[in-house]
Amino acid sequence: MIDEELVQLLTPEGERVDHPDYASTLSGEQILSMYRDMVIVRRLCTESTSLQRQGQLALWAPIEGQEGAQIGAGRALAPMDFTFPSYREHGIAWCRGIPPAELLKLFRAVSNGGWDPLKYRHHLPTIVLGNQVLNAVGYAMGIQRDGADEAVLTFFGDGASSQGDVLESFVWASSFNAPVVFFCQNNQFGISTPSSTQSKVPLFRRARGFGFPGVRVDGNDLLACYEVTRAALDNARAGGGPTMIEAFTYRMGAHTTSDDPTRYRVDAEVEVWKHRDPIERIKALLVREYRVKPSAFEDIAAEADRQALQLREDVLAMGRPDPLSMFDHVYADDHPLIDEGRREMAALGLGGSH
Amino acid sequence: MIDEELVQLLTPEGERVDHPDYASTLSGEQILSMYRDMVIVRRLCTESTSLQRQGQLALWAPIEGQEGAQIGAGRALAPMDFTFPSYREHGIAWCRGIPPAELLKLFRAVSNGGWDPLKYRHHLPTIVLGNQVLNAVGYAMGIQRDGADEAVLTFFGDGASSQGDVLESFVWASSFNAPVVFFCQNNQFGISTPSSTQSKVPLFRRARGFGFPGVRVDGNDLLACYEVTRAALDNARAGGGPTMIEAFTYRMGAHTTSDDPTRYRVDAEVEVWKHRDPIERIKALLVREYRVKPSAFEDIAAEADRQALQLREDVLAMGRPDPLSMFDHVYADDHPLIDEGRREMAALGLGGSH
Amino acid sequence: MATTTMTMAKALNEGLRRAMEKDPKVLLMGEDIGKLGGVFRITDGLQKDFGQDRVVDTPLAESAIVGTAVGLAIRGYRPVCEMQFDGFVFPAFDQIVSQVAKLHKRSEGIYNMAMVIRLPFQGGIGAIEHHSESPEAYFAHTPGLRVVSCATPNDAFWMIQQAIDSDDPIIFCEPKSRYWEKGEVDLDGPPRGLCEAELRREGSDVTVVGYGSSVKTILRAAEAAEAEGVSLEVIDLRGISPVDYPVVVASVLKTGRLIAVQEAPRSASVSSEIVAEVTQRCFYSMRAPGVRVAGYHVPYPPARIEEDYRPSVDRILDAVDQVMGYGQ
Amino acid sequence: MATTTMTMAKALNEGLRRAMEKDPKVLLMGEDIGKLGGVFRITDGLQKDFGQDRVVDTPLAESAIVGTAVGLAIRGYRPVCEMQFDGFVFPAFDQIVSQVAKLHKRSEGIYNMAMVIRLPFQGGIGAIEHHSESPEAYFAHTPGLRVVSCATPNDAFWMIQQAIDSDDPIIFCEPKSRYWEKGEVDLDGPPRGLCEAELRREGSDVTVVGYGSSVKTILRAAEAAEAEGVSLEVIDLRGISPVDYPVVVASVLKTGRLIAVQEAPRSASVSSEIVAEVTQRCFYSMRAPGVRVAGYHVPYPPARIEEDYRPSVDRILDAVDQVMGYGQ
Numbered sequence A, B: 001m002i003d004e005e006l007v008q009l010l011t012p013e014g015e016r017v018d019h020p021d022y023a024s025t026l027s028g029e030q031i032l033s034m035y036r037d038m039v040i041v042r043r044l045c046t047e048s049t050s051l052q053r054q055g056q057l058a059l060w061a062p063i064e065g066q067e068g069a070q071i072g073a074g075r076a077l078a079p080m081d082f083t084f085p086s087y088r089e090h091g092i093a094w095c096r097g098i099p100p101a102e103l104l105k106l107f108r109a110v111s112n113g114g115w116d117p118l119k120y121r122h123h124l125p126t127i128v129l130g131n132q133v134l135n136a137v138g139y140a141m142g143i144q145r146d147g148a149d150e151a152v153l154t155f156f157g158d159g160a161s162s163q164g165d166v167l168e169s170f171v172w173a174s175s176f177n178a179p180v181v182f183f184c185q186n187n188q189f190g191i192s193t194p195s196s197t198q199s200k201v202p203l204f205r206r207a208r209g210f211g212f213p214g215v216r217v218d219g220n221d222l223l224a225c226y227e228v229t230r231a232a233l234d235n236a237r238a239g240g241g242p243t244m245i246e247a248f249t250y251r252m253g254a255h256t257t258s259d260d261p262t263r264y265r266v267d268a269e270v271e272v273w274k275h276r277d278p279i280e281r282i283k284a285l286l287v288r289e290y291r292v293k294p295s296a297f298e299d300i301a302a303e304a305d306r307q308a309l310q311l312r313e314d315v316l317a318m319g320r321p322d323p324l325s326m327f328d329h330v331y332a333d334d335h336p337l338i339d340e341g342r343r344e345m346a347a348l349g350l351g352g353s354h
Numbered sequence C, D: 001m002a003t004t005t006m007t008m009a010k011a012l013n014e015g016l017r018r019a020m021e022k023d024p025k026v027l028l029m030g031e032d033i034g035k036l037g038g039v040f041r042i043t044d045g046l047q048k049d050f051g052q053d054r055v056v057d058t059p060l061a062e063s064a065i066v067g068t069a070v071g072l073a074i075r076g077y078r079p080v081c082e083m084q085f086d087g088f089v090f091p092a093f094d095q096i097v098s099q100v101a102k103l104h105k106r107s108e109g110i111y112n113m114a115m116v117i118r119l120p121f122q123g124g125i126g127a128i129e130h131h132s133e134s135p136e137a138y139f140a141h142t143p144g145l146r147v148v149s150c151a152t153p154n155d156a157f158w159m160i161q162q163a164i165d166s167d168d169p170i171i172f173c174e175p176k177s178r179y180w181e182k183g184e185v186d187l188d189g190p191p192r193g194l195c196e197a198e199l200r201r202e203g204s205d206v207t208v209v210g211y212g213s214s215v216k217t218i219l220r221a222a223e224a225a226e227a228e229g230v231s232l233e234v235i236d237l238r239g240i241s242p243v244d245y246p247v248v249v250a251s252v253l254k255t256g257r258l259i260a261v262q263e264a265p266r267s268a269s270v271s272s273e274i275v276a277e278v279t280q281r282c283f284y285s286m287r288a289p290g291v292r293v294a295g296y297h298v299p300y301p302p303a304r305i306e307e308d309y310r311p312s313v314d315r316i317l318d319a320v321d322q323v324m325g326y327g328q
Ligand SMILES: Cc1ncc(C[n+]2csc(CCOP(=O)(O)OP(=O)(O)O)c2C)c(N)n1
Pocket: A088, A127, A128, A129, A156, A157, A158, A159, A160, A161, A187, A189, A190, A191, A251, A255, D031, D060, D062, D084, D088, D091
């Protein structure tokens, strides 16, 4: 994986490499704490997959392989920054402090949202690919108008990169010099479609043509993802305008639990990427450079298990929403069709106490 | 106007310059014939403006200043190539052989189209900015499937370049290596909006980020526009894929006859561009290099006047369409609502013989 | 009572100005709305007075105008987006249907999508294709949105302010053919509720409802009908979604006859909705089935024949004959 | 008569295969329709057999899928576009409304927009947001388009072929919750006309019309009603735009009562259209106003409560009670 354009601070083997533009600023403690995040979100992910298999979730979109990109980016955020995810940013949600069970409300099909986006400064999942990227730029324009020292970080995939909304976002961000960072996780697939169908050239190059910098980072390198994102956010907050980051990574699992990846990719490829696992390489670094003991890793694994158990309990405890709740919050003000719907449903004996 | 990236073969003063990648291949005779085209389309344009002022057209979108770009590009086409215009490509329509009066049906508001697009291999005007660019790419994909030795040339403005449809077209063209040439006339305005609002960097640079070449050409230089377009079309027909051409030009007149450019630009700017008139510089070349006599120019001017007169006659002869015609060709097959509408209107005594 | 005469265009301009003065979070976004003041000059002078950050000349893409407005609304702004013409709202349709209409719900009430999308709509100005569309039914069919239209300068002045004040997203349909017609504006108010229908003319034989530019056409028809001895009650709906049914129903219970007028094509439209709903509510009182006078099922025609497409006084009178003569 | 049993998914697959075999100009375009065979496997195996040029895995953007299909149609191809889910058709809305629906007209009959847009629609599969929408009204309101829906494997097999054969652009709505249900398919035909309604059950008291997945629900309601002594006549519309009114009207003239069922929200919808139009045509024969059983005026809810949103047997029976008891 020698690629001059790829920012890498840690090899797949966990060895540090230098980069002319980026240096790792993280302490051993910070790296360990981020390692912990990665382990936990992966564990929560496998738990969610099994919850889905057991019929407790309608769907699950796994993130195995993308923990480096997400925890790297997520930990680079300042508290007041705002994030606009797509639907697979479970690692970002974790970094924003969203209780994992709230994240799963969508996948348990009890809510179309799940958390208080203003409280966590993390927008709700956007399923229609690309929509959120424009919303993010708009939010960033609001930051500008408020003169606030904040930035926006927004996420989309290699597939979504082809959507007009994403591309218009580039136009807008550049035109208004908006404090937004576009974080594209190129996990090399949009469901079955290889990223080469979306672009013949590396995606990060698009940015330059719109008048702002693009950076390609090794998405399985936590340290690099952190530094590149932090620098881009700092730059945005300082008035430097947008940056696009392409995190070159790999979706180890299926697109979602409804997907069958054997139809469109070979195991050998997955095997190759297993050797680039973002968690393993940080672990190797922690062992070699920071002499982190096995017991520390065991503690983290145990904590991850506890989190998973908690998640399971929380999910199982989630009841069926009151059908009448579908009429709540459709409008802020009164609306006759809402009142009528409520009455109709109540007359059917559906809503209320069950 | 020294710009390393701008392809120019003729200075505003009509003096030839060399370019490493493009040489002028046109004979004096060809240049004279293209000069004739430019003069005629300008004359037809001023006639159309006055027809509008006299209440004979609902609207007119002038092209003064853009004749070099359009006749350059239009004459570079091979007969079997297909063109997808926006709404200001009167010069292209001329090159495709469309009778000027047919072009004016739209502006006289007697038709939403006006000509047989398959006969002239020139698509109908597209008013919704950017739509036609995707349609053009689709047509080019058809050429590929037919194995035909043809290419598509499609037009849009600096304003339209911000539309998702145009940007998605770049994705598609690159992904399928479609034989399409994107011809962006950057006339520096989208109505009142300066092109700097659409992009902080020259528009042609976008192409590269999508994986295909972009070229900026002096849009007021007929020779350069011709050569750059010809090369791009040749390349497309030879399987070389798409090219984006940004023709850097200037809209000398109003956006349309409904527009008031004094609200958003100063006369001084217009004055500067008068010195870069695409017609004058070709005339200077013809005089100096080819010793074309004043009488030849007079003949052309006279012919342009005749064309204008003919246009005026044709336009004035265009009657009001039969209201019943609104029901024609909505569907290819029978449709009950169409039959009903026809009946209703006939009952009102509206359609038919008037 | 301070009343003054102005055009609808000016009334909108004044209404926008008031809203911007009142609330610094109000901002306008759109193509050519700054220096140019918009192609209809509705925002004339506002950029000069409120600056480029509050009257934003955007790049040219409607999905982005609405999509960024969503983000601004999340941030607490109250964006007012201008679509240059009705036919250019469709690139923004996805953002409107998938985000604008749904985010208040998706966020369980946390986000207010307090946003106005201004839409110069309907035909009658002799324009070329895509400049005379009536897309209101698409929005009326979409839960989460409200759709309103003003028919007079006074309503334009007040309704635009109320729409901006509303915490719900509003599709604000402006009858462009009436922009230059003058009317009295009561600058003091208080105005009628944003979605409330207004009786424009009392009558006893037939209830005729409409909105936007159709209201004036209906009033003309009412005069003509009166000459023939038929009394039309004319209701300006103002609210297109929701429709103010209590007002319409009360009228139809009285007249027993309903005509719903719109320029949009008839199929699956606002007039279909009104006829279906009113029939359900007034079944036994109706002496004739409700009739729709609408655009035909064709793309908006070239302007030279647009008046044969648009509901005319003649077509409304034909419908009046139809409901008056029903069953005879 | 060669009949065979298969799922609707398989029937669509076989129908597409036949159309592709018959006409080399037919090609399929969409996201993940090649190797994966589409997320619902409707195109399973077709890329293998017809190659990548005829079963085109596109980049990810619906406006471009439809926009390039327009160009291919101009070139004489007959593209069949798959929208992965109903909720993702909106990015393509502009191309559909502004080009697909209007180009035959704009070209004065020169271009045929012979194109099919396949739309897995309606809910009932427990999916997350945007995967259970019923956007048919938006298209039914748009002149230039035809909208159809299949309710059985046999119709799926034939209607997709007829849609591809049609020179008009067709919005082809597939009730995704029925994809895996089996039914008899008559491989020889001849099929019923593409937009013709079909009487699925004869009855005398109430006419109930619907389409797509609602048809089966209505048939279940008819059985339940029969047990209570009420006889429902069930019409599968098949054509959503235009509606086959002669068939519906004949039935309502007989029964005197109409219920229109759909999953889409009620406001300005297909059921509004049907009730308005049928009332006009059958006014004196109707014993009760037409009733609409539809989705509520809310965004499609989370799947755990979707069955309380979708028209259910209970809600249809309630409507039956309503029309049967009307005025009593
Ligand atoms: C507008 C739209 N079209 C189609 C889909 C269906 N869909 C969901 S995910 C997906 C692939 C997305 O790929 P990518 O952007 O690379 O994100 P990833 O799933 O790899 O994280 C598709 C086609 C959608 N959600 N939205």
